[in-house]
Amino acid sequence: xxxxxxxxxxxxxxxxxxxxxxxxxxxxxxxxxxxxxxxxxxxxxxxxxxxxxxxxxxxxxxxxxxxxxxxxxxxxxxxxxxxxxxxxxxxxxxxxxxxxxxxxxxxxxxxxxxxxxxxxxxxxxxxxxxxxxxxxxxxxxxxxxxxxxxxxxxxxxxxxxxxxxxxxxxxxxxxxxxxxxxxxxxxxxxxxxxxxxxxxxxxxxxxxxxxxxxxxxxxxxxxxxxxxxxxxxxxxxxxxxxxxxxxxxxxxxxxxxxxxxxxxxxxxxxxxxxxxxxxxxxxxxxxxxxxxxxxxxxxxxxxxxxxxxxxxxxxxxxxxxxxxxxxxxxxxxxxxxxxxxxxxxxxxxxxxxxxxxxxxxxxxxxxxxxxxxxxxxxxxxxxxxxxxxxxxxxxxxxxxxxxxxxxxxxxxxxxxxxxxxxxxxxxxxxxxxxxxxxxxxxxxxxxxxxxxxxxxxxxxxxxxxxxxxxxxxxxxxxxxxxxxxxxxxxxxxxxxxxxxxxxxxxxxxxxxxxxxxxxxxxxxxxxxxxxxxxxxxxxxxxxxxxxxxxxxxxxxxxxxxxxxxxxxxxxxxxxxxxxxxxxxxxxxxxxxxxxxxxxxxxxxxxxxxxxxxxxxxxxxxxxx
Numbered sequence: 001x002x003x004x005x006x007x008x009x010x011x012x013x014x015x016x017x018x019x020x021x022x023x024x025x026x027x028x029x030x031x032x033x034x035x036x037x038x039x040x041x042x043x044x045x046x047x048x049x050x051x052x053x054x055x056x057x058x059x060x061x062x063x064x065x066x067x068x069x070x071x072x073x074x075x076x077x078x079x080x081x082x083x084x085x086x087x088x089x090x091x092x093x094x095x096x097x098x099x100x101x102x103x104x105x106x107x108x109x110x111x112x113x114x115x116x117x118x119x120x121x122x123x124x125x126x127x128x129x130x131x132x133x134x135x136x137x138x139x140x141x142x143x144x145x146x147x148x149x150x151x152x153x154x155x156x157x158x159x160x161x162x163x164x165x166x167x168x169x170x171x172x173x174x175x176x177x178x179x180x181x182x183x184x185x186x187x188x189x190x191x192x193x194x195x196x197x198x199x200x201x202x203x204x205x206x207x208x209x210x211x212x213x214x215x216x217x218x219x220x221x222x223x224x225x226x227x228x229x230x231x232x233x234x235x236x237x238x239x240x241x242x243x244x245x246x247x248x249x250x251x252x253x254x255x256x257x258x259x260x261x262x263x264x265x266x267x268x269x270x271x272x273x274x275x276x277x278x279x280x281x282x283x284x285x286x287x288x289x290x291x292x293x294x295x296x297x298x299x300x301x302x303x304x305x306x307x308x309x310x311x312x313x314x315x316x317x318x319x320x321x322x323x324x325x326x327x328x329x330x331x332x333x334x335x336x337x338x339x340x341x342x343x344x345x346x347x348x349x350x351x352x353x354x355x356x357x358x359x360x361x362x363x364x365x366x367x368x369x370x371x372x373x374x375x376x377x378x379x380x381x382x383x384x385x386x387x388x389x390x391x392x393x394x395x396x397x398x399x400x401x402x403x404x405x406x407x408x409x410x411x412x413x414x415x416x417x418x419x420x421x422x423x424x425x426x427x428x429x430x431x432x433x434x435x436x437x438x439x440x441x442x443x444x445x446x447x448x449x450x451x452x453x454x455x456x457x458x459x460x461x462x463x464x465x466x467x468x469x470x471x472x473x474x475x476x477x478x479x480x481x482x483x484x485x486x487x488x489x490x491x492x493x494x495x496x497x498x499x500x501x502x503x504x505x506x507x508x509x510x511x512x513x514x515x516x517x518x519x520x521x522x523x524x525x526x527x528x529x530x531x532x533x534x535x536x537x538x539x540x541x542x543x544x545x546x547x548x549x550x551x552x553x554x555x556x557x558x559x560x561x562x563x564x565x566x567x568x569x570x571x572x573x574x575x576x577x578x579x580x581x582x583x584x585x586x587x588x589x590x591x592x593x594x595x596x597x598x599x600x601x602x603x604x605x606x607x608x609x610x611x612x613x614x615x616x617x618x619x620x621x622x623x624x
Contacts, residue, residue: 012298012299012300012301012570012573013298014082014569014570016406017082017295017296017398017406017569018219018220018221018296019220019296019297019298020220020224020296020297020298021221021224021225023301023306025220025224025225025227025228026224026293026294026296026297026301026306027306027309027310028227028228028231028232029220029223029224029227029231029293029382029385029386030290030293030306030310031231031310031313031314031382032227032230032231032379032381032382032383032385033284033289033290033293033382033383033385033386034282034283034284034310034311034313034314034383035231035234035313035314035317035379035382035383036282036284036379036380036382036383037113037116037351037376037379037380037383038278038281038282039282039314039317039318039321039379040321040324040325040350040351040375040376040379041346041347041348041350041351042278042346042347043278043282043318043319043321043322044258044318044321044322044325044326044346045344045345045346045350046274046278046346047059047258047319047322048257048258048322048326048344050265050268050270050271050274050275051261051262051263051264051265051266051268051271052257052258052259052260052261052262053259053260053261054261054262054263054265054266054271055265055271055274055275056319057266058266058271058272058275058276059275059278059279059315060315061275062272062275062276062278062279062280062495063279063311063312063315065487065491065492065495066276066279066280066487066491066492066495066496067279067280067282067283067285067311067315068307068308068311068312069484069487069488069491069492070280070283070285070452070456070492070496071283071285071290071307071310071311072303072304072307072308072480072484073455073456073459073488073492074285074290074291074294074455075290075291075293075294075297075303075306075307076294076303076304076471076472076475076476076480077091077291077294077459078290078291078292078293078294078295078297079294079295079297079299079301079303079475080299080471080472080475080567080568081295081566081567081568081569082295082296082297082299082568082569082570083291083295083398083569084099084288084291084292084295084391084394084395084397084398084399085099085102085103085288085291085292085391085394085395086099086100086103086395086398086399087099087295087395087398087399088291088295090562090563090565090566091458091459091463091562091563091566092458092459092462092463092560092561092562093543093559093560093561093563094539094540094543094544094556094559094560095454095455095458095462095536095539095540095560096539096543097535097536097537097538097539097540098451098454098455098458098535098536099288099395100535100536100539101447101451101532101533101535101536102286102287102288102291102391102451102532103288103391103392103395104531104532104535105286105287105288105443105444105447105448105451105532106287106288106289106388106391106392107388107392107420108439108443108444108528108532109287109388109443109444110384110388110389110392110420111388111420111423111424111427111439112424112427112435112436112439112440112443113380113383113384113388114205114208114209114212114380114384114388114420114424115201115205115424115427115428115432115436116348116380116436117208117376117377117380117381117384118201118204118205118207118208118424118428119184119201119204119348119352120351120373120376120377120380121204121207121208121373121377122184122200122201122204123184123352123356123369123373124370124373124374124377125204127366127369127370127373128366128370129366130366131366132356132359132360132365132366132369133179133183134174134175134176134178134179134180134356134357134360135148135150135175135360135365136148136150136175137175137178139175139179139183141178141179141182141183142175142178142182143173143178143182145173146173146174146175146178147173147174148174148175148360149174149332149335149336149357149360149361150360150361174353174357175357176352176353176354176356176357176360177353177357180352180353184198184200184201184352185198185430185432185433186198186430187430187431187433188429188430188431190431190434190518191431191434191435191438191517191518191521192431192518192521193430193431194426194429194430194431194432195429195430195431196429196430197425197428197429198428198429198430198432201428201432202425202428205421205424205425205428206421208377208381208384209417209418209420209421209424211381212381212384212385212389212417213389213413213414213417215230215381215385216385216389216390216393216413217410217413218410219390219393219409219413220296220390223385223386223390226385227382229378230378230381230382231378231382233374233375233378234375234378234379234382235317237371237372237374237375237378238317238320238321238324238375240371241324241328241368241371241372241375242320242323242324242327244362244368245323245324245327245328245331246323246327248327248328248330248331248362249331249334250330250331250332250333250334250335251327251328251330251331252330253330253333253334253340254326254327254328254329254330254331254333254340255323255326255327255330256330257326257330257340257341257344258322258323258325258326259322269502270502270506273498273499273502273503273506276495276498276499276502277499277502277503278318279315280448280449280452280496280499281444281448282314282315282318283311283314284383285448285452286448286449286451286452286455287391287444287448288391288395289383289386289390289391292386292390292391292394292395293386293390295394295398299475299568299569299570299573300475300476300477302476303476304476304480304481325350325355326340326344328355328358328359329343329344329354329355329358331358331361332354332357332358332361335361343358348433348437351376355372356369356372359372388416388420389413389416389417389420392416393409393412393413393416396412396416397409397412433512434512434515434517434521437510437512438510438517438521438524438525438528439525439528441510441525442510442525442526442528442529443525443528443529443532445503445529446500446503446504446529447529447530447532447533449496449499449500449503450500450533450536451532451533451536452496453493453496453497453500454536456488456492456493456496457493459488460488460489460493462560463562465485465488465489467562469485471567474575474576475568509522510522510525540559543559544556544559547559
């Protein structure tokens with residue numbers, strides 16, 4: 001409840017920065033941040049491709065030894081300092097480039113993630129009709145190759161199988177795929193051929209940015225209220241779709257494809273690599289969002305408990321979403337008389353082609369389509385709010401740190417939203433999907449792994465694990481459990497390094513369906529990946545050059561040594577080695593506030609003496 005243990009008068013609140021209204025707001029926001037589109041369109045497909053139920057074993061092993069420890073580390077890091085992804089690096093100023101790298105990654109992700117949300121908005125709006133526009137092949141954008149599952153009189157299984165035999169040499173294109181490629185995207189033939197801006201998508205991009213801005217117009221005070229709906233309603237929709245899905249013919253076949261264990265795959269290194277990568281990316285580690293969210297917690301909040309709850313909820317949602325996806329895909333495969341593997345897909349292909357086509361087979365299909373795309377919008381917004389906007393805004397406001405910018409935080413939020421909208425406009429062109437997938441594959445892949453690895457090393461080995469464990473004990477009242485201490489120092493960095501090596505070994509040049517990306521486009525992708533990582537050595541060199549010292553070793557020591565203003569943000573929490581020595585330089589960074597602000601100075605001064613049990617007189621407010 002924010003009260004400091006054993007100290008009745010103290011309130012664990014930051015008046016200057018603000019806090020979450022209550023702990024539920026933080027947990028819901030964190031769940032909304034971690035549970036995103038990847039839980040629905042990536043995990044079920046990975047599970048099915050990597051051995052079904054057997055994939056769950058390496059997945060949960062990676063969750064326990066890498067996911068939860070990294071999640072707890074980032075939450076405790078941000079909560080202890082009450083700073084965003086830049087301010088926390090007072091712990092070791094030379095590594096502040098890690099914070100800048102997080103900001104760059106968040107910028108890239110935020111730009112393309114909101115374009116995905118805008119496409120979901122578009123599908124949401126066009127679903128408000130009696131017949132979904134991708135149901136039949138009788139539209140102006142369809143080609144002669146189009147073969148809809150509801151076209152003509154092909155109602156019998158034999159007729160459908162005959163159709164597929166005839167199309168064995170010529171691949172069938174579904175009406176949903178042609179609607180996606182030829183109407184929604186009006187796809188160009190090359191990534192360099194931008195073509196025209198798709199005005200419906202541009203309008204939806206504007207809508208999505210306005211929604212994100214309104215959610216964060218008052219920072220955590222407004223977003224904390226929004227998440228009561230955005231973080232919980234997707235589970236309502238998932239449950240509705242799940243109940244509808246399992247009642248369909250063929251649903252059990254789809255679910256068996258999803259869950260049937262193939263134990264021989266458990267010895268495959270690729271399965272373990274996919275499990276580790278999915279845990280790492282799914283929880284949102286190294287994006288800066290976890291540090292930002294935790295920085296608005298009260299100092300004594302139990303973030304250890306929160307990290308376990310949120311991580312397990314995230315992974316359970318992924319597993320649950322798999323039932324929702326594969327029950328419908330199983331029904332579709334049964335209807336077509338084909339194997340489930342023929343209709344299974346992932347990424348945009350699942351969200352905007354395979355699943356929408358399956359929905360056309362259901363009675364009252366527009367209703368299910370509206371629900372599905374509304375769920376995608378809410379899942380995306382939960383991540384987007386803290387992925388780009390609040391992470392960047394908090395980092396900028398904390399870095400400047402004066403009263404002027406704190407009072408005008410809304411304008412900073414508006415400025416970042418406008419810039420994000422303008423940078424997203426090229427992704428709404430006819431070549432936009434090529435650029436979106438390029439950013440998704442390169443801007444937020446191995447750079448996140450490098451950033452996370454360096455963060456682990458900086459905290460555990462440069463700042464010192466003993467110092468960090470004492471900080472957590474001071475904040476939570478108990479040191480981190482031995483398991484987490486071992487994971488942070490040895491196991492998690494080793495797993496992160498394994499993910500990095502696996503990513504390099506498994507690297508394949510990006511392609512989209514049959515389109516192979518040109519070399520120059522892949523080079524741009526690598527430059528985007530390097531742009532976040534390069535911040536780390538550049539800032540480190542700058543900091544060493546600016547540090548005091550006659551020799552390089554002295555400069556290195558001074559550059560890595562924790563700043564004088566590192567530690568809890570509130571003066572009342574700075575005890576022990578953080579006890580403040582007040583000087584103009586340190587006092588400016590500490591927030592000193594009255595312990596009982598509701599009482600004026602005159603009231604305190606006029607407080608009447610009270611007779612104590614031992615006969616001595618003392619003021620009611622002697623604690624002050």
